[in-house]
Amino acid sequence: MILTIKRAILGGVTSCFLAASMVQTVSADEREIIWVSAEEKSVLLAEMRSFLEATHKILEGSLADDMEVIEQAARPVGVKMMRATPKALHEKLPAGFTAIGPKAHRGFEGIADEAVGMGDREEVLQQLAELQKTCIQCHNLYRLEVK
Numbered sequence: 001m002i003l004t005i006k007r008a009i010l011g012g013v014t015s016c017f018l019a020a021s022m023v024q025t026v027s028a029d030e031r032e033i034i035w036v037s038a039e040e041k042s043v044l045l046a047e048m049r050s051f052l053e054a055t056h057k058i059l060e061g062s063l064a065d066d067m068e069v070i071e072q073a074a075r076p077v078g079v080k081m082m083r084a085t086p087k088a089l090h091e092k093l094p095a096g097f098t099a100i101g102p103k104a105h106r107g108f109e110g111i112a113d114e115a116v117g118m119g120d121r122e123e124v125l126q127q128l129a130e131l132q133k134t135c136i137q138c139h140n141l142y143r144l145e146v147k
């Protein structure tokens with residue numbers, strides 16, 4: 001009986017401690033800040049939203065086995081968009097960012113090429129999963145702040 005109570009108390013203490021340390025990790029934002037202008041921020045975030053939309057359409061296109069949908073979703077966010085980054089903004093981006101960014105654009109370009117080429121949806125999904133690693137990697141490293 002006493003042992004059970006002891007365990008319950010200990011358990012409670014442990015989970016409180018765990019909860020507290022989890023909250024701490026969630027609230028501590030250790031991502032590197034990239035200082036940009038308000039306009040640059042809105043350009044970058046608009047690009048990001050089109051990334052999200054493209055990944056969704058690629059997934060839908062894959063489910064429907066519709067290669068045209070996939071190509072049309074992936075091509076505009078491929079290397080063409082990468083080349084459109086304004087020079088002034090490019091100079092503010094840290095080396096890590098400019099290394100990962102092109103990987104994402106090339107990933108989309110590769111998916112568009114696969115769609116018009118072999119048109120294998122398994123391969124498209126494989127490449128999408130690979131591409132999404134670049135989203136996660138970059139999001140874990142950086143955040144934007146306006147100066």
Ligand code: HEC
Nearest residue numbers: 045048049051052097100101104134135138139142143144
């Ligand atoms: C080279 C870096 C990088 C890559 C690659 C990247 N992102 Fe982002 N993304 C960012 C940064 C930085 C932010 C802003 C985060 C912040 O300030 O908290 C962001 C924000 C976003 C947002 C929020 C947009 C808004 O309006 O608030 C979405 C959605 C997003 N990214 C989707 C994606 C998707 C999907 C991919 C992959 C296909 C991707 N991103 C790849 C850096 C990147």
